[in-house]
Amino acid sequence: MPEENIFDMSAEAFEEKHPEDVKRWKTQAAEKATAVAADAERQRFAALETGFPDHPKFVGEQFKAGSTVDEAKLAFNAVLTAELTAERKARLQAEETAKAAQNAVDFQASDTEKTPEELEKATAGEPKTFMAAIKAYRAEHKDVSAADAIRACSVAYPDLYAKQRRGEV
Numbered sequence: 001m002p003e004e005n006i007f008d009m010s011a012e013a014f015e016e017k018h019p020e021d022v023k024r025w026k027t028q029a030a031e032k033a034t035a036v037a038a039d040a041e042r043q044r045f046a047a048l049e050t051g052f053p054d055h056p057k058f059v060g061e062q063f064k065a066g067s068t069v070d071e072a073k074l075a076f077n078a079v080l081t082a083e084l085t086a087e088r089k090a091r092l093q094a095e096e097t098a099k100a101a102q103n104a105v106d107f108q109a110s111d112t113e114k115t116p117e118e119l120e121k122a123t124a125g126e127p128k129t130f131m132a133a134i135k136a137y138r139a140e141h142k143d144v145s146a147a148d149a150i151r152a153c154s155v156a157y158p159d160l161y162a163k164q165r166r167g168e169v
Contacts, residue, residue, distance in 0.1 A: 048072055055079075126157075130164035133157045 006014060015022040047069045048059045058079060062072040127133040133153040138144055144152075154161040 044068070052076065127160065130154075130157060130160040133160055 004017075009017070045059075045063050048062055048067075049056075051069050051072065052059050052062075055076075058072075058076065062075060067075065127136055130153060133156070134146070134149045137149045137153050137156075138146070141149070
């Protein structure tokens with residue numbers, strides 16, 4: 001019987017004549033492809049873990065979504081923005097609560113405040129405006145620049161400084 005030339009056969013004809021070989025090759029190719037794909041997924045997961053070590057839940061979500069590290073970085077920006085917004089909101093809420101508590105204390109203290117006459121006597125030598133405080137400071141300290149006088153008065157008279165900044169004078 002003459003030797004057959006496999007190069008002249010179609011793929012279907014070869015598979016028909018050598019089914020065991022074709023089956024073995026297909027199995028080997030499938031196993032190799034599975035191994036390569038699994039290795040690629042392990043590398044992708046490791047890269048995500050390395051990129052976001054303190055956020056395992058985020059890593060899992062991104063891995064499940066099939067994200068690359070670059071795609072995960074973009075998604076992480078949204079996560080950070082949400083976290084920062086929540087922290088800022090909590091901080092502002094805490095500041096408002098503290099301010100409200102201080103206002104309540106100040107209101108209670110107002111019951112024991114001095115009468116207008118007593119207050120006038122106690123503050124007779126103090127300036128009425130921030131600009132008056134600066135002027136008095138510069139008069140007392142002759143060699144002081146305007147900037148130094150402003151700095152000194154902002155520390156000595158923080159309430160007048162705040163009013164000046166808010167434009168209440």
